[in-house]
Amino acid sequence: MLPALPFRLLPTAWWFASVGAVASLPVAVVLGYLPYATYGGCIMILGAFIAGAAATARLADPADAGARAGFLGGVVAVGTSVAGSLSGSPSTLLFLPFAGAVVLSVAPLFGLLCGRLGAWTSTKLLTDTGRNAGRAN
Numbered sequence: 001m002l003p004a005l006p007f008r009l010l011p012t013a014w015w016f017a018s019v020g021a022v023a024s025l026p027v028a029v030v031l032g033y034l035p036y037a038t039y040g041g042c043i044m045i046l047g048a049f050i051a052g053a054a055a056t057a058r059l060a061d062p063a064d065a066g067a068r069a070g071f072l073g074g075v076v077a078v079g080t081s082v083a084g085s086l087s088g089s090p091s092t093l094l095f096l097p098f099a100g101a102v103v104l105s106v107a108p109l110f111g112l113l114c115g116r117l118g119a120w121t122s123t124k125l126l127t128d129t130g131r132n133a134g135r136a137n
């Protein structure tokens with residue numbers, strides 16, 4: 001078990017969510033060159049995966065950290081789409097709040113699932129390497 005943090009600016013779940021979101025940004029920049037890839041989607045999926053794995057290492061709830069990382073990814077996705085469509089038609093600007101509400105409602109669910117997947121992967125890697133440590137290749 002890792003030592004406890006000496007001080008805490010954020011609650012544990014938000015701390016791991018922000019760590020996962022920041023850790024996924026370099027990959028999001030690289031994947032940004034692919035068609036249909038967004039920064040918010042990368043944070044929502046990869047950031048939540050990293051947050052779930054990190055939360056498992058500290059014995060925190062990976063689902064909470066993943067859901068919050070998914071929410072952060074949703075905020076980034078809505079923010080980038082609002083910034084990109086400010087010069088759009090009035091019908092686009094009218095539709096944007098509804099689409100943003102849907103994205104902010106669904107993003108934590110993707111984050112929750114990816115956080116649990118990150119926790120499962122982390123647990124499997126830690127237990128399988130310990131079990132196979134004495135085995136000769």
